[in-house]
Amino acid sequence: MQTLLAGTAGLSLLPPPVRAASKEAFAFPLFGDLHYDKLSCHDLELLGREKPDDLRQVREYSALSTGTVPRLFASVRETIADLNGSPDTTVPFAVQVGDLVEGLCGSAEQAWQLDADALTFVRESRLGVPFLFTKGNHDITGPGAADAFKSVFHPFLGEQAAVFGGDSRLTAARYRIEYGNALFCFFDAYDKESLPWLEAELARRTARHCFVILHPPVVPYGARSTWHLYSGERDKAQRERLLDLLGKHNVFVLSGHIHKYNLLVRTAPGGGKFLQLGVSSVINAPEPQPRHLLSGVKDYNGDQVTVEPNFSPASEQQRRAVYQVEAPLVTQFQYADLPGYAVVQVNGPRVTAIVYSGVGRQAWRTLALSELLAS
Secondary structure (H helix, E strand, O other), X not given: OOEOOOOOOOOOOEOOOXXXXXXXXXXXXXXXXXXXXXXXXXXXXXXXXXXXXXXXXXXXXXXXXXXXXXXXXXXXXHHHHHHHHOXXXXXXXXXXXXXXXXXXXXOHHHHHHHHHHHHHHHHHHOOOOOEEEOOOOHHHOOOOHHHHHHHHHHHHHHHHHHOOOOOOOOOOOOEEEEEOOEEEEEOOOOOOOHHHHHHHHHHOOOOOEEEEEOOOOOOOOOOOOOXXXXXXXXXXXXXXXXXXXXXXXXXXXXXXXXXXXXXXEEEOOOOOEEEEEEOEOOOOOOOOOOEEEEEOHHHOOHHHHHHOOOOOHHHHHHHHHHXXXXXXXXXXXXXXXXXXXXXXXXXXXXXXXXXXXXXXXOEEEEEOHHHHHHO
């Protein structure tokens, strides 16, 4: 039996997701931002006239979408097959942290088509497992993009989540699934109802591990230190609520948005701690080399703004000031300008991650996430 992609009539069919038996040991690939794009889905004349910088990005992302992105999915498909072929683990799904598409299409019809084409690409990549993702800012940028997300992506995500007992009739981009002894909460950073929803979900949590997947980071890092969730002055109360919630439940936060690799552990207002892992899958070269390596809490300071010296020089003082507040609360820190992907592994009480550079299958770094969080 095959399943039609809900909300995408006219597309070919998606093979039914693999229903793996619940095990104590499992793993899942983690994709960062992808910005899937096609020039045919844009009003290029309008972009060139009104947003020339965005036109440059659209051309770049469209080229990557036929270049490194298919190679990335091919590598992940092989990794999934190898893991599923081992006797002691399984891969129930893949996770992507938002900005699945570039957006800024120019019309509602083109926004719908880009979303539909992105799902066609995911289907034809044949990962063999459900593909779960959260909402990114680019996913809802441009005329008709927000409505396209609802009409194309909500039914698809509901279909994927239903494999794990989730609600197949999603009316929002926030949703939860459970697998093994882990809870996964996909947080919509662009919906004001997401925070009370997350509080309610974690209040009834029984799983050993908890992952919260959202697009922007919760804790700032790199040069763009004002790009984290609830960064505005008027959002301080919400930020404190979120930080306390994540710390109370020792959450593993998976995010993107900054297009850099990051790992950190932060102390929350109530005394708990949570871990944040950020990845980027905007891969400009198949075998990129890491740049701007930072490691240790000594490197978590205002000098991070120098990793992108041309980014908004006028706001440098403001961006440095953010780190004066955050630095005393960060107990672990790593950073690199290195795109790629990761594989997160859960085995009983242990959670680890293997980070891969570019589109290859050679591990760059192995992270003992649960130990880092507990240390």
